[in-house]
Amino acid sequence: MADLMTLLWGAGEAPKRGPRPTLTLDAIAGAGIGIADADGLAAVTMQRVADALGVTKMALYRYVPGKDELVALMVDRGIGAPPRHEADDWRACLTEWALHLFGRFHRHPWALGATVGARVLGPHELDWMEQAVAALDGTGLGGGERLDVAATLAGHVRGIAQQAAAVPDGPEAAMATGIGAILRGRETRFPALTAAFGSAAEEGTGDNALEFGLARILDGVELLLAGRG
Amino acid sequence: MADLMTLLWGAGEAPKRGPRPTLTLDAIAGAGIGIADADGLAAVTMQRVADALGVTKMALYRYVPGKDELVALMVDRGIGAPPRHEADDWRACLTEWALHLFGRFHRHPWALGATVGARVLGPHELDWMEQAVAALDGTGLGGGERLDVAATLAGHVRGIAQQAAAVPDGPEAAMATGIGAILRGRETRFPALTAAFGSAAEEGTGDNALEFGLARILDGVELLLAGRG
DNA sequence: TGGATACAGTTTACTATAGACACAGTTCGG
DNA sequence: CCGAACTGTGTCTATAGTAAACTGTATCCA
Numbered sequence: 001m002a003d004l005m006t007l008l009w010g011a012g013e014a015p016k017r018g019p020r021p022t023l024t025l026d027a028i029a030g031a032g033i034g035i036a037d038a039d040g041l042a043a044v045t046m047q048r049v050a051d052a053l054g055v056t057k058m059a060l061y062r063y064v065p066g067k068d069e070l071v072a073l074m075v076d077r078g079i080g081a082p083p084r085h086e087a088d089d090w091r092a093c094l095t096e097w098a099l100h101l102f103g104r105f106h107r108h109p110w111a112l113g114a115t116v117g118a119r120v121l122g123p124h125e126l127d128w129m130e131q132a133v134a135a136l137d138g139t140g141l142g143g144g145e146r147l148d149v150a151a152t153l154a155g156h157v158r159g160i161a162q163q164a165a166a167v168p169d170g171p172e173a174a175m176a177t178g179i180g181a182i183l184r185g186r187e188t189r190f191p192a193l194t195a196a197f198g199s200a201a202e203e204g205t206g207d208n209a210l211e212f213g214l215a216r217i218l219d220g221v222e223l224l225l226a227g228r229g
Numbered sequence: 230m231a232d233l234m235t236l237l238w239g240a241g242e243a244p245k246r247g248p249r250p251t252l253t254l255d256a257i258a259g260a261g262i263g264i265a266d267a268d269g270l271a272a273v274t275m276q277r278v279a280d281a282l283g284v285t286k287m288a289l290y291r292y293v294p295g296k297d298e299l300v301a302l303m304v305d306r307g308i309g310a311p312p313r314h315e316a317d318d319w320r321a322c323l324t325e326w327a328l329h330l331f332g333r334f335h336r337h338p339w340a341l342g343a344t345v346g347a348r349v350l351g352p353h354e355l356d357w358m359e360q361a362v363a364a365l366d367g368t369g370l371g372g373g374e375r376l377d378v379a380a381t382l383a384g385h386v387r388g389i390a391q392q393a394a395a396v397p398d399g400p401e402a403a404m405a406t407g408i409g410a411i412l413r414g415r416e417t418r419f420p421a422l423t424a425a426f427g428s429a430a431e432e433g434t435g436d437n438a439l440e441f442g443l444a445r446i447l448d449g450v451e452l453l454l455a456g457r458g
Numbered sequence: 459t460g461g462a463t464a465c466a467g468t469t470t471a472c473t474a475t476a477g478a479c480a481c482a483g484t485t486c487g488g
Numbered sequence: 489c490c491g492a493a494c495t496g497t498g499t500c501t502a503t504a505g506t507a508a509a510c511t512g513t514a515t516c517c518a
Contacts, residue, residue: 009411018493019485040346045476057477059495067477109346116342117269117394120407126419134421143428145441146421152442155388156381163380165346178349182238190355192363192375199372212374213381219452220445247466248512274503286504288468296504 004069008076008122021062023053028063029077032070033108036078041110044071071114076122078108082131091218093135094149098157098214101128105161112162129154139225149221156217160210233298237305237351250292252282257292258306261299262337265307270339273300300343305351307337311360320447322364323378327386327443330357334390341391358383368454378450385446389439 002010007025031052035044046067050057064070083100087093105112132150141149167179179197187194231239236254260281264273275296279286293299312329316322334341361379370378396408408426416423 015493017487017491019487019495021494023494046478047476056496058479058497061478062494113342113345115395116391117338119395121395121411126408126411126422130419130422133425137421137424142432142434143425143430144432144434144437146425147429148438148441149445151389151392151438152385152445155392155438155442156384157388158391159384159387160380162345162387163384166344166348166350178347179355182350182355190359192366193355193359195366196362196372196375200376201372203371203373205371205373208373209377209380209384212377213384213446216378216381216446216449216453217442219449220447223448223452224445244466246464246514248468248514250467252467275505276503285469287470287506290505291467 003065004072004120007064007069007073008120022055023059023063025063025073026077027053028060028070029073032074033078036074036110037108041071041114044074046070072119072122075111075114076124078111079104079122079124079128081124082128085131085135090135090139091222094132094153094218095214097128097132097135098153099210101154102157102161102210105158106164109161109165112158112165140228141221141225149217152217153214156213157210160213163209164207232294233301233349236293236298236302237349251284252288252292254292254302255306256282257289257299258302261303262307265303265339266337270300270343273303275299301348301351304340304343305353307340308333308351308353308357310353311357314360314364319364319368320451323361323382323447324443326357326361326364327382328439330383331386331390331439334387335393338390338394341387341394369457370450370454378446381446382443385442386439389442392438393436 028049031049032044035048035052044067046057046060049070050060053060060070064073079101082097085093086096129150132153133146136146136149139146167177183190183194183197257278260278261273264277264281273296275286275289278299279289282289289299293302308330311326314322315325358379361382362375365375365378368375396406412419412423412426
């Protein structure tokens with residue numbers, strides 16, 4: 001059985017002997033992704049994936065070494081390939097890149113929880129990193145700095161996606177839900193939060209933490225470049 | 230049995246009847262945290278937590294409604310209370326804040342994976358948010374903006390902590406481990422990444438994605454403030 | 459004051475579901 | 489037709505959680 005590395009990166013070697021495989025890795029990953037999108041990662045069981053494909057769960061083990069590897073496959077297939085670069089401007093490039101990446105995580109929030117800890121990076125994940133670093137070519141940033149900018153952007157996107165998944169709606173809507181219920185009656189312990197949420201509700205500006213933070217980060221990068229001439 | 234909300238936020242009401250409780254919520258959460266720190270979140274089972282405390286697993290259910298609530302408790306206790314503000318400068322404040330928060334997540338990387346999806350925020354988590362927003366009082370930022378800055382910083386810290394957990398060492402060390410093994414032989418598919426890693430290894434600058442991104446974000450905030458007044 | 463009682467805590471079963479293995483049965487190419 | 493590749497059945501272990509019996513202690517009441 002192929003291990004995770006060859007599962008994610010290996011070529012699809014077609015065996016010649018034996019009956020035709022009824023399944024494909026794409027179909028298996030797709031079934032898992034569908035279940036995770038609908039009912040969360042906890043609902044993804046070998047049984048349910050197998051049922052969705054019309055086979056018994058043991059058939060899956062012919063294609064995937066175990067559940068961990070299946071989830072890793074789901075993550076890489078779920079995030080998918082990055083879109084082609086459109087703009088020439090590095091800033092516009094990275095802005096698009098971040099918004100697209102956020103969209104992917106927003107579509108598959110379970111992928112956030114499945115990508116913690118030491119793991120093997122998939123090809124699509126590296127494609128995304130490649131694009132971000134490539135957008136910074138020619139800016140004068142050093143190699144470590146290019147990687148750091150990409151890591152910062154990816155981290156920001158992930159962080160905001162995580163918060164978006166934790167608090168479904170924006171700040172002012174949050175007052176009506178969980179956070180508001182907690183804050184109410186505890187204004188003395190959380191005065192700054194209470195004031196900020198109240199003022200945010202008055203301002204009525206929507207949920208734009210992603211764009212806001214993105215603009216700050218890229219402003220900071222521009223400042224760094226400008227300071228170097 | 231208390232639900233998650235009262236478990237995290239409720240006062241420790243001491244019942245008068247019956248035998249003395251042999252356990253406390255702190256002891257239970259501490260045992261779980263110890264196991265998670267040592268062997269990861271997957272190793273935290275009711276059985277093992279109970280064994281660590283010298284009771285049977287069913288005894289735990291008198292204190293905690295279920296495993297999900299136990300993990301939520303572990304997260305809030307594991308992150309812990311934020312340190313007191315030291316500096317007057319909002320930038321120094323937030324820098325310290327971010328570095329401290331990163332330290333907490335770095336110590337308990339499992340907490341990253343346990344804080345995805347809709348959930349009830351714990352008191353310590355809100356304490357951290359309160360401190361960040363409070364540091365921005367008087368800067369002229371609006372309420373929504375103060376929240377966005379805090380969310381961006383928290384997202385960045387989480388993102389970098391997640392990447393640190395995924396790739397144990399810094400960029401140049403990564404070349405020797407998983408990413409290097411993947412990149413080797415695929416230079417044509419990932420030219421920018423290969424160049425960036427190579428150049429980073431030459432430069433020899435250590436792993437400072439956290440500080441780098443933090444500086445960019447705060448530079449961006451400063452720029453926003455300067456542009457207003 | 460001294461039991462009776464109600465309630466809190468603990469334990470010993472037991473159930474349901476999950477991932478994973480062993481092995482028998484099935485299909486198809488050389 | 490031989491053997492490799494695929495699928496199904498039965499089984500094992502571990503896990504979260506339930507049900508119910510048992511133990512301990514503070515309060516109530518004569």
